[in-house]
Amino acid sequence: MDFAETLVLSSVMGLSIFVSLPIVLHKGTGQRRTTLLTAVAVGILIFLMGDVFTDAAASLYNGSLYGYGSSVSNDILFAIALAAGFLVLFLAESRSKKGLTPTQLALVIAIGMGFQNLTEGLVFGSLGVAVGLSGAALVVLVGFIFQNITEGFPIASPFLGKAQGKVRLLLVFFLIGGLPTILGGAVGFFYNSVTFDLIFDGVAIGAILYAVLPMLKAIFRESTLEMQRLSYLGVFVGFLLGFLVNLV
Numbered sequence: 001m002d003f004a005e006t007l008v009l010s011s012v013m014g015l016s017i018f019v020s021l022p023i024v025l026h027k028g029t030g031q032r033r034t035t036l037l038t039a040v041a042v043g044i045l046i047f048l049m050g051d052v053f054t055d056a057a058a059s060l061y062n063g064s065l066y067g068y069g070s071s072v073s074n075d076i077l078f079a080i081a082l083a084a085g086f087l088v089l090f091l092a093e094s095r096s097k098k099g100l101t102p103t104q105l106a107l108v109i110a111i112g113m114g115f116q117n118l119t120e121g122l123v124f125g126s127l128g129v130a131v132g133l134s135g136a137a138l139v140v141l142v143g144f145i146f147q148n149i150t151e152g153f154p155i156a157s158p159f160l161g162k163a164q165g166k167v168r169l170l171l172v173f174f175l176i177g178g179l180p181t182i183l184g185g186a187v188g189f190f191y192n193s194v195t196f197d198l199i200f201d202g203v204a205i206g207a208i209l210y211a212v213l214p215m216l217k218a219i220f221r222e223s224t225l226e227m228q229r230l231s232y233l234g235v236f237v238g239f240l241l242g243f244l245v246n247l248v
Contacts, residue, residue, distance in 0.1 A: 043238020085206020121184020
């Protein structure tokens with residue numbers, strides 16, 4: 001692939017995040033449906049944290065000690081990035097006594113998705129140079145397109161049932177989540193490294209972890225047994241959806 005093709009295909013990957021936008025704009029979202037869909041979003045985010053860590057694990061647990069052990073420098077780098085992704089948001093919210101608003105929560109999720117998608121773009125760009133649009137690069141392209149479709153939904157989830165008047169805001173958040181894929185594809189075409197991947201993966205996991213906590217609190221604050229069971233089911237369905245999409 002040449003640079004133009006890499007940009008076009010990276011754009012398709014990144015902007016596929018908008019496919020999930022109509023779901024949150026649905027006007028008939030009641031309390032049960034809102035709780036269920038929010039729980040599905042949580043399940044997707046939990047899966048994504050595991051999926052991103054799997055990518056980083058190959059560099060962390062590299063068998064440097066007789067087939068076992070890990071790289072100390074990579075471990076430290078990843079730990080710093082992970083702490084930065086979580087603690088920066090933690091300290092920022094600590095300045096507010098009211099916690100995260102739906103707008104702030106959606107922004108945090110979008111930022112986490114953005115860092116994760118930046119890594120995906122780097123991987124696709126570097127593969128495109130190495131093998132062209134075939135083999136591993138084609139698998140990555142198709143897989144990331146489907147994955148990005150599911151990633152848009154968690155960003156929109158804080159506005160379920162109350163999205164009227166928020167369309168422009170959601171468009172901005174979806175761009176924050178999706179555009180880094182294009183940037184990553186452009187940079188990855190010329191350069192990529194383990195250091196880049198570990199930093200962005202660490203920050204992404206930290207930010208997504210921070211975003212998941214208030215979402216869990218929201219879906220499990222329902223007192224009725226029926227709603228709690230619905231929440232459990234939704235988290236499972238979301239995790240399963242992330243797994244099935246990742247098989248592509």
